[in-house]
Amino acid sequence: MNLFSLLDESTVLPHFEVGSKKELINALVDSLKDKIETEESLEEVREAVFEREEIMSTGVGKGLAIPHAKTKAVDTNLAVFALLKESLDFDSIDKEPVRLVFLLVGPESNNSQHIKLLSRISRLMNSGSFREKILNCTTTEEILEAFREEEEKYFVS
Template identity: 65%
Template sequence: MNIYSLLDNSTILAGLKVKNKKELLNEMVDALSDDVTKEQLEEIRDSVFEREEIMSTGVGKNLAIPHGKVKSIEKNYASFAILKDPIDYDSIDGEPVKMVFLLAGPESKNSTHIKLLSRISRLMNSSAFREALSDCETADEIFKAFHAEEERYFGN
């Protein structure tokens, strides 16, 4: 499964303005509202916040990959944001976060969830790709950048 197929213009937030981690995570989850029910949205929100309490998903390099699994969904959903201004996120390197990739998946498909998280990490680990993303100004540009990078990196 490719990452760009999980994203579309409604789930990509370019130049997002938020004040803190809580506001950011709420915006990221809310971006999924066109694809899931209100109940599923709240389950995703709870799961993401619960996961964040266990350990910060700020992985360093100004990137966070919040994620959660819920019983009520059958497939994976994602949102991606580039923040207008970086925020504190309790990242492992102590640096603020500028890019955030949120992944929500079904509890029943743990191996797929882990594979997707790994794929996101590998993609986002590329400093050239992060730089290319930071030059994007619209959701469409970000989507095209993900598509091109996955084609280049994974040959999809």
């Protein structure tokens, strides 16, 4: 499974504007509403992401945050990518604000795939040239194409 296949027009948010980390996570989870069967399940996803964030910030450095969770509320991996219009404090490990945010939610029963996807996000976003390319994107389509091209380069599934 590649990251590009988890993203689509409804889950890529270019030049996204929010005022706080909490508002950001809520908005990312809300963008999954058409992919999650019930409002109750959506709220379970939201709770799981916030619970994981309380353990330790998922602001991993270099302007990137990867909020994530595993939950019984979903039976497949779901993702949302946001390119923030303005940098946002995310309590990152390097104390720097973020502009790139990749939300990953997966089924509780598939730990190994969840870890592989988190690793893939980290490796992909660790490329300075790829981060720069994403930061220069202005549309959803440009972001999706950038992910597709980058994954084809490095991750032949």
